[in-house]
Amino acid sequence: MNRLERFAMVLCLVSPLAAQAEEREALTVVSWGGAYEESQRIAYFDPFERAVGARIAVERYNGGLNGLRAELADGETDWDVIDLLSTDARTGCREGLLAPFDPAILAPAPDGTPAERDFIDGALLSCAVVQLVFSTVIAYDERAYPGEKPQSVADFFDVERFPGKRALKKAPEAMLEWALLSYGVPRSQIYDLLSTQRGMDLAFRRLDAIRDHIVWWEDAATPAALLTSGEVAMASGYNGRFFDARISGNAPISIIWDGQLLDYNAWAIPSGADQPDLAKEFIRFATRPDRMAAQARHIPYGPSRRSARRRIGFHPETLTPMREQLPTAEHRMGTAIWQDSEWYARTARLRRRLFKAWLEDDSTSAAQR
Amino acid sequence: MSPFYRIVVLTLISISIGALAAFAAIGFVDAAAWVNDRLLVAPRARVLYQDRPLLVAAATILVPPLGGLFVGLALWRLSARKRPLGPADAIVSVQTRTPLPSFRDGLVSTGAAIVSLGCGASVGQYGPMVYLGAMFGELAGRLKLGIAHLQGVCIGCGVAAAISTAFNAPIAGLVFAHEVILRHYSLRAFAPTTVASATGYVVANVFFQREPLFVVTFGGVEHSFEFLLFALEGVLCAFVAIGFMRLVLYCGRLAQATRLPQAVRPMLAGLAVGLVALELPEVMGIGAEALRFATIEGAFSPVELAVLVVAKIALTALCIGFGFSGGVFSPALLIGILFGALFGTLLSLVVPLASSGLVVYAICGMMALASPVIGAPLTTIVIVFELTRNYALTVAAMVSVVFANLVAFRLFGRSLFDAQILARGYDLALGRDGAMLAHARLADHMVVDFPVCRAEATMGTVRRNMRERDWESTFVTDEAGRYVGTLATRDVLESDPGRSAGEAAVRCPVVFDETTSIREAMDSLKNFVGDAAPLVASSDGRLLGVVPEAVVIGAYLDISNELRREENESA
Numbered sequence: 001m002n003r004l005e006r007f008a009m010v011l012c013l014v015s016p017l018a019a020q021a022e023e024r025e026a027l028t029v030v031s032w033g034g035a036y037e038e039s040q041r042i043a044y045f046d047p048f049e050r051a052v053g054a055r056i057a058v059e060r061y062n063g064g065l066n067g068l069r070a071e072l073a074d075g076e077t078d079w080d081v082i083d084l085l086s087t088d089a090r091t092g093c094r095e096g097l098l099a100p101f102d103p104a105i106l107a108p109a110p111d112g113t114p115a116e117r118d119f120i121d122g123a124l125l126s127c128a129v130v131q132l133v134f135s136t137v138i139a140y141d142e143r144a145y146p147g148e149k150p151q152s153v154a155d156f157f158d159v160e161r162f163p164g165k166r167a168l169k170k171a172p173e174a175m176l177e178w179a180l181l182s183y184g185v186p187r188s189q190i191y192d193l194l195s196t197q198r199g200m201d202l203a204f205r206r207l208d209a210i211r212d213h214i215v216w217w218e219d220a221a222t223p224a225a226l227l228t229s230g231e232v233a234m235a236s237g238y239n240g241r242f243f244d245a246r247i248s249g250n251a252p253i254s255i256i257w258d259g260q261l262l263d264y265n266a267w268a269i270p271s272g273a274d275q276p277d278l279a280k281e282f283i284r285f286a287t288r289p290d291r292m293a294a295q296a297r298h299i300p301y302g303p304s305r306r307s308a309r310r311r312i313g314f315h316p317e318t319l320t321p322m323r324e325q326l327p328t329a330e331h332r333m334g335t336a337i338w339q340d341s342e343w344y345a346r347t348a349r350l351r352r353r354l355f356k357a358w359l360e361d362d363s364t365s366a367a368q369r
Numbered sequence: 370m371s372p373f374y375r376i377v378v379l380t381l382i383s384i385s386i387g388a389l390a391a392f393a394a395i396g397f398v399d400a401a402a403w404v405n406d407r408l409l410v411a412p413r414a415r416v417l418y419q420d421r422p423l424l425v426a427a428a429t430i431l432v433p434p435l436g437g438l439f440v441g442l443a444l445w446r447l448s449a450r451k452r453p454l455g456p457a458d459a460i461v462s463v464q465t466r467t468p469l470p471s472f473r474d475g476l477v478s479t480g481a482a483i484v485s486l487g488c489g490a491s492v493g494q495y496g497p498m499v500y501l502g503a504m505f506g507e508l509a510g511r512l513k514l515g516i517a518h519l520q521g522v523c524i525g526c527g528v529a530a531a532i533s534t535a536f537n538a539p540i541a542g543l544v545f546a547h548e549v550i551l552r553h554y555s556l557r558a559f560a561p562t563t564v565a566s567a568t569g570y571v572v573a574n575v576f577f578q579r580e581p582l583f584v585v586t587f588g589g590v591e592h593s594f595e596f597l598l599f600a601l602e603g604v605l606c607a608f609v610a611i612g613f614m615r616l617v618l619y620c621g622r623l624a625q626a627t628r629l630p631q632a633v634r635p636m637l638a639g640l641a642v643g644l645v646a647l648e649l650p651e652v653m654g655i656g657a658e659a660l661r662f663a664t665i666e667g668a669f670s671p672v673e674l675a676v677l678v679v680a681k682i683a684l685t686a687l688c689i690g691f692g693f694s695g696g697v698f699s700p701a702l703l704i705g706i707l708f709g710a711l712f713g714t715l716l717s718l719v720v721p722l723a724s725s726g727l728v729v730y731a732i733c734g735m736m737a738l739a740s741p742v743i744g745a746p747l748t749t750i751v752i753v754f755e756l757t758r759n760y761a762l763t764v765a766a767m768v769s770v771v772f773a774n775l776v777a778f779r780l781f782g783r784s785l786f787d788a789q790i791l792a793r794g795y796d797l798a799l800g801r802d803g804a805m806l807a808h809a810r811l812a813d814h815m816v817v818d819f820p821v822c823r824a825e826a827t828m829g830t831v832r833r834n835m836r837e838r839d840w841e842s843t844f845v846t847d848e849a850g851r852y853v854g855t856l857a858t859r860d861v862l863e864s865d866p867g868r869s870a871g872e873a874a875v876r877c878p879v880v881f882d883e884t885t886s887i888r889e890a891m892d893s894l895k896n897f898v899g900d901a902a903p904l905v906a907s908s909d910g911r912l913l914g915v916v917p918e919a920v921v922i923g924a925y926l927d928i929s930n931e932l933r934r935e936e937n938e939s940a
Binding site for chain 2: 183184185186188189191192193194195196198199202205343346347349350
């Protein structure tokens, strides 16, 4: 309570200063761009600017911690708030890149439920607070498959039945899980098997089969664009982007929900941030249930607060009921895999090494062909 | 006792045992997994430290032997039996109606099993879990509730619940308790074990939401000739199983023969596991990952499969023989699935015929190899069905299992358990009454009030004494009370009254001592002379009592009738 009171005092002090906001330095929020950033602008950035009077400058990145490491090379940064994957939040915390997070700054739910109980389990990390659940999925271009539609992860690796280019993120993520899944490995054993050399070998052997059909992407907006333009027939990507491309861009994109990989995004403050107090104020604002629900109306990512989930309504333009579009909707959880962020954080170097070796080692597959 | 009372009491007891055994089983599995994670035995834990290969290698070599030392010391210092306990002990207890080893010994054995599994010894988890269930059953069986044959029923309940929880397979738990532990199907036992088994299932599914243990997808057997191949695979598996069981027994004898202190024996086996695991990490522990890989085409090369089968057989035999605490069923499952995968892979290379894929051969091998080891064909068939929920797969596995059991039964015997029990002196192949009679002491039934005279007494005195008794014979002892011979009425009447009893007495061809069992007495009935045979102290030959023929037959009938009653009881 003590901290809360102090925080309330800070708020009281800040509010009268709103008039002088023009002179204040902007709050730098680092996020992912595209339709996702747009939804954040509508739900968080603009209302925050109006309420507090501080200006928000958005920097764009593609995930990972290299950018933050570079920023912090001289010990300080003008990055104030980062929207990052929970895996990166764990690693960044361990490496001291992120400031410890104090859950006392979070607002309670409107019905008075304390934030600790309103957030889903495991949302409060030591250096970050989980704000949403997103999903990495496979989507396909309807025009590429006018007849039989691909339905499973195994179909993604089957270039004979479902010919066409595949777009994959150029990082050892998701594809490893999907490769094992395509052998019939049950969800609960995926990470145990990927922890063995044999499991990794099997996964990369599966990728060998589609090696010549892969188009790599790095920017989260690319896969939807590749599908829309018809450059690839199937692509991995984030469910919200594909949704947006179909709803707002009228692109004929369908999502294969089989084997969807659920993961969390979290808000964190870099350890050398120059405006830590304003950053905390922003996180408190952006994790308010009504704000979270507002974002979920624009892009189908599941808020990490129970009270926010209950407030999600229709998409403002198409009137799609957005709660059913969330990756965590009941009917989509049957084959979902929760990405194991602890495993991801600890195997980062191993995965990168194996992936690099696989990319360079074109000879084996050439010999097999 | 009214049937209503019995039904209510048995229901409450079976629910309590079922719940206790189920929680204990889940706790056991979680504890072993927790130790696996902490000691870098689980692949998932090892990969987290892949940046420090020396640490992982050191853990691989050191953890199993140190665990072995701990297990050896714990069993040696804390357990009265000084050895791990398992299903064989539960079987003996139920079959011969003797109490289980003490609860304390059971706890020590269970703790040792958690350490064994946790440190990556090549042993199984189901044996200790079965015993854990039996321990809770035994506790309940000691209650004085006025219900006959409660102990066997209660142990059956505990075992059924443990298996039901462990495999998430309630029907298999029920069948296992009857097929392996109780070995009869009375309704009195059937109803409570079913309730306990269902309770275990509820605990595993409702409280803990355990996932099914082994999910495989299989479309069906595509060609009818493949059933011949399943049968052939079953026969081959029987030979591998026999080799495995012989090696386990041999390693046990070898360990005895080495004259090493008992406490350090498991350490040696652990060292062997650690060294092999440097090259073949799959040999450590339960090998859940290898079990899965075996169902994936191309995950192992045939050579790798063959090497793993041999290594796993040798290391499991070593670990069990040298005193790690743990079972044989999970290793048998792993050996079987690897062997099945090898069979399936070679088949596709050698025989130019289409087949239904690797999965079915792997699963057939797994079950066909494991079932003769535990002597439970029906249980293994039900386990396949409950684990995979796949009818086609179950029918295929059934064929392999049956042929494996046929061959192994002929060439080896019912199970490894029965062989271990035989080594302890109980021959269950004689039937349950045979085993009980072999361990019921004749001395408990002897008659101590019988006509006796000293060797120097004259026949006249003996004749006078005999008139006062109904007996047809008199037993003659020397001054120290040692048996000299028996005088029949005819001898006494016909001989000279001045002759001494010692001269006239004839030694009975059948002489028992306090170690004689009723079974041995039955076998020598035909040599009986007179109305009773003498029973003497084996140490000094003193006559302790006599055993009339009717007593032997009466004891035999008592035991047989009692067993028949137990095995035909209704609720």
